[in-house]
Amino acid sequence: MPESDENQKKVIRKEVEISPIPNFVYEKPLISIDENGEPQVTYRANGNTFPIKKLPLLYIAGYDDKDNLISYQPLDMVNEFLLSRAIDNGVLELGTDAQGLAHYFSFVLDKQAEWDAEYDEGDFDPLYDDPRPEWSAFPRNKQERLTYQYRDGIKHLAIDGVLAKTTARQYMSSVVGFYKHCLRQGIRFNNPPFQFETVNIHFEASASSMKAYQLKQVHTTDMRIKFVKSSRSGGTNLSNLRRDLKPFTNNEWNILQTILMKSRRVVRHGDNNKLHSLPIEFCLHPMICRNAGLRREEAASLHLGQIINPETLIQDGKEVFRKPVMDLGVGDKYQSLTKTAEGFAEKNKSRVTIIPAALMKMLYDYSQSDRYQKRLKKFKAWCKEQVEVGNTHLFEGDDAINPELEYLFITQSGKPMFTRLQDFTGRWVEIRNTANLTQGLDKPIVGSIHNLRSTFAVNIFRHLLNKMDEYGNPSITPDEALDRVSALLGHEDRATTMEYLKIAQDMPSADEIYEDVLDYIGAFDDLEAVV
Incomplete structure (x- = not known):
């Protein structure tokens, strides 16, 4: 009105x-x-x-x-x-x-x-x-x-x-x-908001079609945004690369990891003079994104069926993990959610990625804690309550809550945290702001939770590209590395993974921005999650 x-x-x-x-x-x-x-x-x-x-x-x-x-x-x-x-x-x-x-x-x-x-x-x-x-x-x-x-x-x-x-x-x-x-909807503008065109493309039909050729209509406008693409970085500064693909440097990740796993204290928005406790759930979630290459939604929807207690053995008088790096399955086959650029995938495509055994042990120990068991009990009670009042729509759909699963991340009131993804984003901003306010950095740390996935991807690429055989020759080609990392990330579009490969190949090796695989395996040796 x-x-x-x-x-x-x-x-x-x-x-x-x-x-x-x-x-x-x-x-x-x-x-x-x-x-x-x-x-x-x-x-x-x-x-x-x-x-x-x-x-x-x-x-x-x-x-x-x-x-x-x-x-x-x-x-x-x-x-x-x-x-x-x-x-x-x-x-x-x-x-x-x-x-x-x-x-x-x-x-x-x-x-x-x-x-x-x-x-x-x-x-x-x-x-x-x-x-x-x-x-x-x-x-x-x-x-x-x-x-x-x-x-x-x-x-x-x-x-x-x-x-x-x-x-x-x-x-x-x-x-x-x-x-x-x-x-x-029938709205007629005095002048069109943009130029619109429908292009008909005729192409040869597949063998399963009775027609020799098929027609596809492509709707296009003149509103597309085009950016100049550089073929190689030529040693340019990392900050000039795509911000959404920018990996965190070694130094940046060490600072962030210390906040997540050691101090566990952050500044809150509007109160920079006091450090507040960071709940363990918001410490473990970014660690999963960084070390398993999961998207924010995928990590938030993990459940206990995907978490196991890693096997150990005695080696040189010390207890070590039998497999330092383990497999982690996500998607429909494993009853967890995946996500595409258009939202949660309709068919919930399954894939297997990797996760350090030390991090898996942290997740398992958390799942056995009194804190988690209390939240799980509240989740079961909440599901029962929603069914009784008729809110069955909460449990229907591709990205719905499954009351039969025991989700790893649950709020204090008993709701699955993958339904409140903005909470993870908000806490990550607090973690990043804490690093920038307390470390006296020359350049502030920038990047969202998704940049943790980028850091994982580029790190794995660097490891695969630098891996040598017994004769000192590269043991894997860039194309083979591309296929392996694409499978770990669950990319449907190979071109997206190609951009990670370009970053891994082009950045100067003198810049210590990527972790060695030994650092990846032993990243948690001196860290201990307090529940």
């Missing part, structure tokens, strides 16, 4: 905010017209429901000069698009789309604020002056349209390192998807 003139005067700042609704259940309505010609909405008693684990909705919040909230307007068409993504397209993770559209509409608000600051009612001539920028109205000149200005702006953010290049592309893809949804 439009704001009153009084509220308009009070508003000095508008912001786009995301408000998620957890465990949203969509029921398909039945629309009918009653005898008065009024539409009526009813629902089937036994109709199918569509559960959405987390539905993010976008709003424009208005604040006065004292930061008091005075307006809160939903972005209806955006929210309709997000709901459609979940219901019609089966998208399980809507967070990236919501963040991308929030970023775009924040850009729109900034453009409107610039226009408002220059607007003079007495001098404004609608025939010659540009109208107020709107997401739904576009000038005739293509370069003056908000969509193209946003594309160019977000590209510069990625080049300057403010955003990862993959994030910039994902945000742009969300904006394009939103406008395509608007066009499908």
Whole structure:
């Protein structure tokens, strides 16, 4: 609804905010017209429901000069698009789309604020002056349209390192998807938001087809973001590489690992003068990501069926692990979750990666602790309670909770922590900030939890490429190393793994940024997890 003139005067700042609704259940309505010609909405008693684990909705919040909230307007068409993504397209993770559209509409608000600051009612001539920028109205000149200005702006953010290049592309893809949804819904813009083209590609059919040739339609726009690709780094600084693929250096990881496994104390957001205790769950999770190459979601959804007590033997009077590095299976075969670029994989593709036996021992010891057993008991009680009140949708779907499993990471209230991935992200930021505030580093440590997976990948590549046979020759080719690491990471697109290989090959060997395999195996010899 439009704001009153009084509220308009009070508003000095508008912001786009995301408000998620957890465990949203969509029921398909039945629309009918009653005898008065009024539409009526009813629902089937036994109709199918569509559960959405987390539905993010976008709003424009208005604040006065004292930061008091005075307006809160939903972005209806955006929210309709997000709901459609979940219901019609089966998208399980809507967070990236919501963040991308929030970023775009924040850009729109900034453009409107610039226009408002220059607007003079007495001098404004609608025939010659540009109208107020709107997401739904576009000038005739293509370069003056908000969509193209946003594309160019977000590209510069990625080049300057403010955003990862993959994030910039994902945000742009969300904006394009939103406008395509608007066009499908019959919205007609005064000028198109971008150029759209459907290309027909004819190709020879396979032997299983009765037709000699098949047709595939490719939908394309001119909103794609292209970045110049360098063939080799030539010894360039690591910070110039893709931020989302950047591995942590030896020194950086040693600092982070000390916080995770020794001090276990971090600064909290807004309170840099005091160190707070870091729960053991948030110590073990990043260690798994770093040393097994798991994604954030994969590590968070591990369960006790994947955790074993490693076998030991006596060697030179000392107890050592029979296998210093063990296999770790993830995916459907092992009843755990995997994830692709589009969200949780529908078929939950299985793979086997590796994990140091010392880390596996830590996970096993944690699973035997009183702390974990109390949480597991609460999880069983919580599952029973949800079934009794009819919340069975929590246990349905590709990324659903399995009440029969004993998840390794459970909250204090008994909920599986893979349903609260933002908690892992928040604690990782605290760990990283602690390192930057307490170590007096020349350059701050940057990188998300996903960069731990990158560090694992590049480390394994370096080990495989440097491995020699008995005659002093390389025992494995780069192509063979690529296949092995791709299998460990579970990459469906070999090109993604190729970028890790390029980093491993191109970086100067004099830079001690990769661990030797002996360091990898013995990384935990002097570390002890306190539960």
